[in-house]
Amino acid sequence: xxxxxxxxxxxxxxxxxxxxxxxxxxxxxxxxxxxxxxxxxxxxxxxxxxxxxxxxxxxxxxxxxxxxxxxxxxxxxxxxxxxxxxxxxxxxxxxxxxxxxxxxxxxxxxxxxxxxxxxxxxxxxxxxxxxxxxxxxxxxxxxxxxxxxxxxxxxxxxxxxxxxxxxxxxxxxxxxxxxxxxxxxxxxxxxxxxxxxxxxxxxxxxxxxxxxxxxxxxxxxxxxxxxxxxxxxxxxxxxxxxxxxxxxxxxxxxxxxxxxxxxxxxxxxxxxxxxxxxxxxxxxxxxxxxxxxxxxxxxxxxxxxxxxxxxxxxxxxxxxxxxxxxxxxxxxxxxxxxxxxxxxxxxxxxxxxxxxxxxxxxxxxxxxxxxxxxxxxxxxxxxxxxxxxxxxxxxxxxxxxxxxxxxxxxxxxxxxxxxxxxxxxxxxxxxxxxxxxxxxxxxxxxxxxxxxxxxxxxxxxxxxxxxxxxxxxxxxxxxxxxxxxxxxxxxxxxxxxxxxxxxxxxxxxxxxxxxxxxxxxxxxxxxxxxxxxxxxxxxxxxxxxxxxxxxxxxxxxxxxxxxxxxxxxxxxxxxxxxxxxxxxxxxxxxxxxxxxxxxxxxxxxxxxxxxxxxx
Amino acid sequence: xxxxxxxxxxxxxxxxxxxxxxxxxxxxxxxxxxxxxxxxxxxxxxxxxxxxxxxxxxxxxxxxxxxxxxxxxxxxxxxxxxxxxxxxxxxxxxxxxxxxxxxxxxxxxxxxxxxxxxxxxxxxxxxxxxxxxxxxxxxxxxxxxxxxxxxxxxxxxxxxxxxxxxxxxxxxxxxxxxxxxxxxxxxxxxxxxxxxxxxxxxxxxxxxxxxxxxxxxxxxxxxxxxxxxxxxxxxxxxxxxxxxxxxxxxxxxxxxx
Numbered sequence: 001x002x003x004x005x006x007x008x009x010x011x012x013x014x015x016x017x018x019x020x021x022x023x024x025x026x027x028x029x030x031x032x033x034x035x036x037x038x039x040x041x042x043x044x045x046x047x048x049x050x051x052x053x054x055x056x057x058x059x060x061x062x063x064x065x066x067x068x069x070x071x072x073x074x075x076x077x078x079x080x081x082x083x084x085x086x087x088x089x090x091x092x093x094x095x096x097x098x099x100x101x102x103x104x105x106x107x108x109x110x111x112x113x114x115x116x117x118x119x120x121x122x123x124x125x126x127x128x129x130x131x132x133x134x135x136x137x138x139x140x141x142x143x144x145x146x147x148x149x150x151x152x153x154x155x156x157x158x159x160x161x162x163x164x165x166x167x168x169x170x171x172x173x174x175x176x177x178x179x180x181x182x183x184x185x186x187x188x189x190x191x192x193x194x195x196x197x198x199x200x201x202x203x204x205x206x207x208x209x210x211x212x213x214x215x216x217x218x219x220x221x222x223x224x225x226x227x228x229x230x231x232x233x234x235x236x237x238x239x240x241x242x243x244x245x246x247x248x249x250x251x252x253x254x255x256x257x258x259x260x261x262x263x264x265x266x267x268x269x270x271x272x273x274x275x276x277x278x279x280x281x282x283x284x285x286x287x288x289x290x291x292x293x294x295x296x297x298x299x300x301x302x303x304x305x306x307x308x309x310x311x312x313x314x315x316x317x318x319x320x321x322x323x324x325x326x327x328x329x330x331x332x333x334x335x336x337x338x339x340x341x342x343x344x345x346x347x348x349x350x351x352x353x354x355x356x357x358x359x360x361x362x363x364x365x366x367x368x369x370x371x372x373x374x375x376x377x378x379x380x381x382x383x384x385x386x387x388x389x390x391x392x393x394x395x396x397x398x399x400x401x402x403x404x405x406x407x408x409x410x411x412x413x414x415x416x417x418x419x420x421x422x423x424x425x426x427x428x429x430x431x432x433x434x435x436x437x438x439x440x441x442x443x444x445x446x447x448x449x450x451x452x453x454x455x456x457x458x459x460x461x462x463x464x465x466x467x468x469x470x471x472x473x474x475x476x477x478x479x480x481x482x483x484x485x486x487x488x489x490x491x492x493x494x495x496x497x498x499x500x501x502x503x504x505x506x507x508x509x510x511x512x513x514x515x516x517x518x519x520x521x522x523x524x525x526x527x528x529x530x531x532x533x534x535x536x537x538x539x540x541x542x543x544x545x546x547x548x549x550x551x552x553x554x555x556x557x558x559x560x561x562x563x564x565x566x567x568x569x570x571x572x573x574x575x576x577x578x579x580x581x582x583x584x585x586x587x588x589x590x591x592x593x594x595x596x597x598x599x600x601x602x603x604x605x606x607x608x609x610x611x612x613x614x615x
Numbered sequence: 616x617x618x619x620x621x622x623x624x625x626x627x628x629x630x631x632x633x634x635x636x637x638x639x640x641x642x643x644x645x646x647x648x649x650x651x652x653x654x655x656x657x658x659x660x661x662x663x664x665x666x667x668x669x670x671x672x673x674x675x676x677x678x679x680x681x682x683x684x685x686x687x688x689x690x691x692x693x694x695x696x697x698x699x700x701x702x703x704x705x706x707x708x709x710x711x712x713x714x715x716x717x718x719x720x721x722x723x724x725x726x727x728x729x730x731x732x733x734x735x736x737x738x739x740x741x742x743x744x745x746x747x748x749x750x751x752x753x754x755x756x757x758x759x760x761x762x763x764x765x766x767x768x769x770x771x772x773x774x775x776x777x778x779x780x781x782x783x784x785x786x787x788x789x790x791x792x793x794x795x796x797x798x799x800x801x802x803x804x805x806x807x808x809x810x811x812x813x814x815x816x817x818x819x820x821x822x823x824x825x826x827x828x829x830x831x832x833x834x835x836x837x838x839x840x841x842x843x844x845x846x847x848x849x850x851x852x853x854x855x856x857x858x859x860x861x862x863x864x865x866x867x868x869x870x871x872x
Contacts, residue, residue, distance in 0.1 A: 013722040035748065115668065121688075
């Protein structure tokens, strides 16, 4: 085939204005966003709509509550309230703005391409800044524009007041985004490029916890309606509120209060001040970010940093370089080492991966938060839960958590699944290695939680020891179930590397775990006799099988309940047999099935976007 | 007359106090294919990033078609194309949309964009999947999209970083033919590669970078004369100059043992 190429250009094409380049890049950004939305699964869109409805409901309920509380207050108290809201809003803008800036600048794949194009770098950053500003839109609506609007409605302000709301809102928006960009500049410097996805996962998880807590606010407010009154609380905080006047959030509230007090010019001065500060800060941030990228202060792509290179250079110069030798390649064949070492190597690999990926840590934070919630409720709530209920919840959680952690095991291999399939370790060394890695951190955490909680609520020492031993067996059993479902249903999505299992398989694992608990509970009932049940059983008339499923079911339960009336020795003996038998059958059964699958080979399904990628 | 299209003078990049590229002086003329070789970590990618304006040099200057990349970046970039080793593209754009975007960025006249995009899609065998999102493309397919986008604005200078990685033999051959045709038409081609066979067969001149310094440059024949082992391959010369010959000796000794 003859290649027909147009001849190279002799001179550059005519230049475009900044505005033309900006519009071109903005158009491209909008096209990318539109394509992203268009190719999103329907389920995800429905989820987003659900979240939006939930958020609107919360905003509405909080708004109505605050609006009702402020009706009877003076403009000065309202000023304090607005200052508080603006301050919280600015904090939220900075937090979410850092995430937005990190994604738009550091994790963006197009910067290299755009820097190469004959467009001014300032135009590129102008569009990127717009994206970051956009990421703060919802926050600024919630914490600046809506409070201003409510304030205007509350004091029946004129149209000119809303000009002040607009200026203050824009000023706060610019300040929040600029500070977020500046902090992000440092974050980008600290976090090496290859850990950027990890960092964003970490920030995202933190944001998730904050959002989850804030979703509890309406409930908390409803519960404490009789005890907490915003108005009187604000009246007591006069000193703190007066300090706020020295900060932008205080200027914003001063502007709006001047606006509702018919002092439009005073309000305009405050709002222009806040807007000017916002613009100034934004320009500083914009220029620093642009210079940071251009001068290599922030790396565009993965690579070693100067510091690391220096360390390596020093290391190299300090030591005598040993002449390389390939003699080992000609050695006689040596006998292979014990497979136990292989098992430990698999476990160590997983443990190191968990230690070095901060996103993994959040998985272990969940039980901590849940424990805090239950212990807090037990110690401080007016609705008292019993100690045994609390311990039951924790044991149940130990089982579910262990299963869930084991469920992540094989998906963790990601695109490296070929490795464990190609090494001569398939079978029990791989599976037991995976079990060890899944169970070690889980056990350390859950045992600490169980013992800590048991001590906090005053459980006897004997019971604590029983709980500790029991938790080991429960976690082992549950983890074996998790491993079996993991090896058969593991998947990996480079965009969401923490989702490592098919949702259906996850559900099945939980159901099987529940069944496991149910069967274990039977054996444990024989061991630890529930006196109320025995009392009831003594009065129960004899049940006979009269045909049919229902009668069969009742008769079965009746037969199972009979050993509760046996002598202690026989009952305990049966309890040990049943509990041990069920545990052993489940644990060794699932482990054997997982080992069998490991010998056959496992495959991590790669999910890219909506499409499954086959390899 | 052959004009110099890529010129660097004392080009230096330091990260903190650590120099990564040290006072690089090189010239690539119109119609020339220049091979840029060096072991891993020698500073090749940093040099290319400075030539493309992705990094500001700590010292020295880089000129593309006589435009200083730091002072007149827009003019320099509009005459240049860059093909990175890792093609990072907009996953949510189709190949056709991507080519249209690049055309707009490089100010290609609107009346020729469509025709040229179709020609390039056809040339690289992308036409059938041109409307699919790039996120579903394999590495090789993405590389072809980048190559097509690098040609759409008729660059006078093209810089390529490991361009054949991920390409099938047919596409690699096509790339070589395209680059030779570009050079024939008067463009300057700057290729960074580890595949010395490509450099030997395709490049008019090569430069060898080691620890940030250009330790040799010239045609493969000139380098042979410099090393003093005539008749040796470029691989042998490269290993001799970069110190990699120790490994070659080691491997040789295995056979003898």
